[in-house]
Amino acid sequence: MSDSEKFFVIHYAEVGLKGKNRVFFEKKLARNIRLSLHGTEYSEVKRLHDRIVVYLKPDTNIVEIENRLRRVMGIAHYEFVVRADKDIAGIKKTALELTKGKTFETLKVETKRSDKAFPLTSPEISREVGGYLIQETGAQADMHNPDLRFWINISHNDTYIYTDKLQGIGGLPVGVSGKVLVMLSGGIDSPVAAWQMIKRGAKAVFIHFYSYPYTDKASLEKVMDLARILSESNYRSVVYLVPFGDLQQIIVTKTPAPYRVLLYRRFMTRIAQHVAALVDAEALVTGESLAQVASQTLPNLRSIEAIAEIPILRPLIGFDKVEIIEKAEEIGTFDVSTLPHQDCCSLFVPKHPATHASHAELNKAEKGLDTTTLVEEAIQRLEKQVISFSYE
Ligand code: ATP
Ligand code: MG
Numbered sequence: 026m027s028d029s030e031k032f033f034v035i036h037y038a039e040v041g042l043k044g045k046n047r048v049f050f051e052k053k054l055a056r057n058i059r060l061s062l063h064g065t066e067y068s069e070v071k072r073l074h075d076r077i078v079v080y081l082k083p084d085t086n087i088v089e090i091e092n093r094l095r096r097v098m099g100i101a102h103y104e105f106v107v108r109a110d111k112d113i114a115g116i117k118k119t120a121l122e123l124t125k126g127k128t129f130e131t132l133k134v135e136t137k138r139s140d141k142a143f144p145l146t147s148p149e150i151s152r153e154v155g156g157y158l159i160q161e162t163g164a165q166a167d168m169h170n171p172d173l174r175f176w177i178n179i180s181h182n183d184t185y186i187y188t189d190k191l192q193g194i195g196g197l198p199v200g201v202s203g204k205v206l207v208m209l210s211g212g213i214d215s216p217v218a219a220w221q222m223i224k225r226g227a228k229a230v231f232i233h234f235y236s237y238p239y240t241d242k243a244s245l246e247k248v249m250d251l252a253r254i255l256s257e258s259n260y261r262s263v264v265y266l267v268p269f270g271d272l273q274q275i276i277v278t279k280t281p282a283p284y285r286v287l288l289y290r291r292f293m294t295r296i297a298q299h300v301a302a303l304v305d306a307e308a309l310v311t312g313e314s315l316a317q318v319a320s321q322t323l324p325n326l327r328s329i330e331a332i333a334e335i336p337i338l339r340p341l342i343g344f345d346k347v348e349i350i351e352k353a354e355e356i357g358t359f360d361v362s363t364l365p366h367q368d369c370c371s372l373f374v375p376k377h378p379a380t381h382a383s384h385a386e387l388n389k390a391e392k393g394l395d396t397t398t399l400v401e402e403a404i405q406r407l408e409k410q411v412i413s414f415s416y417e
């Protein structure tokens with residue numbers, strides 16, 4: 026270990042991690058931690074054999090680092106650790122420092138002593154330090170359910186102390202599960218769907234279809250803002266913007282009204298598939314949830330999917346709207362999602378959309394359209410935006 030006096034020790038869930046896989050996983054996690062801590066005054070992020078350590082400088086803003094680590098995908102839990110002098114007076118002093126800024130009424134001290142040359146036994150150390158902390162803070166001892174726990178670890182090289190484990194977000198480091206193309210609207214659902222996939226280690230690339238100049242530009246601005254928020258976990262993010270209004274016009278004039286929304290969705294899927302191939306994404310992701318709206322009934326999901334050549338993943342399929350909203354608030358996208366905008370799918374929407382359109386019916390409905398050319402034209406008008414990740 027380095028000589029740093031203060032550091033965070035980061036643990037990940039190790040299920041299924043062996044050999045080469047584990048090194049790949051750890052390297053990604055360490056890299057992502059560095060990206061997340063960009064701009065803070067940490068000193069070093071280092072991989073040790075089953076953990077990652079973030080060493081700090083004396084004047085590092087610890088709260089800021091703790092907040093950022095809390096949101097790094099792939100961290101199961103982590104602790105803030107302080108090194109102490111290797112004598113009972115030093116341990117007491119450092120333990121007391123760790124209580125600063127914390128509210129608690131009860132405490133417990135636990136000690137692990139692998140250096141048997143240390144003059145006191147583990148229970149003796151716990152008792153001494155616990156008694157001192159109680160005296161200094163007015164807290165009481167609670168051996169079963171304390172508000173605050175102290176762990177003292179005395180090894181041959183080091184003596185260090187930490188308090189409660191901090192809960193990480195879980196999941197997998199972004200990038201270990203490959204890449205997906207997320208169909209991002211300006212609504213509430215799709216950013217949450219993106220977040221769920223990012224949490225499982227998928228790198229998200231975004232695609233948005235807009236109807237400007239038939240609508241205002243609000244959806245474009247919202248989507249960029251949403252992608253920016255998601256980039257806090259996804260890091261550098263690419264957004265593809267596809268003008269969709271002209272294609273919608275053609276669908277409106279050439280196909281029966283009840284099928285419009287489904288045909289919009291089929292064309293979006295076709296175009297998205299091309300982009301997925303372009304960026305090496307293995308699947309499309311949508312914010313669809315079963316039966317939430319007419320286009321999301323099982324028959325309609327099926328007839329949209331019928332033209333897809335790669336998997337369409339729908340992480341929210343079993344979520345209720347209230348659950349999605351809760352999650353959107355938690356991840357910070359809700360306020361942007363609920364700003365007003367004209368959704369491109371709500372443009373020219375018929376009064377009575379089909380709820381049970383079959384693949385054959387949709388094929389028939391779009392028979393008069395030159396699908397290949399329309400998709401190619403849309404691809405040619407594609408615009409690429411890059412969001413370089415930053416916390417500022
Ligand atoms: P959201 O809140 O994500 O907009 P929604 O409940 O409004 O979802 P729909 O408008 O039917 O549902 O869209 C279903 C899914 O289709 C969205 O979650 C999104 O993944 C995709 N989608 C819809 N409109 C667009 C668009 N303009 N650009 C990209 N993807 C879109
Ligand atoms: Mg929508």
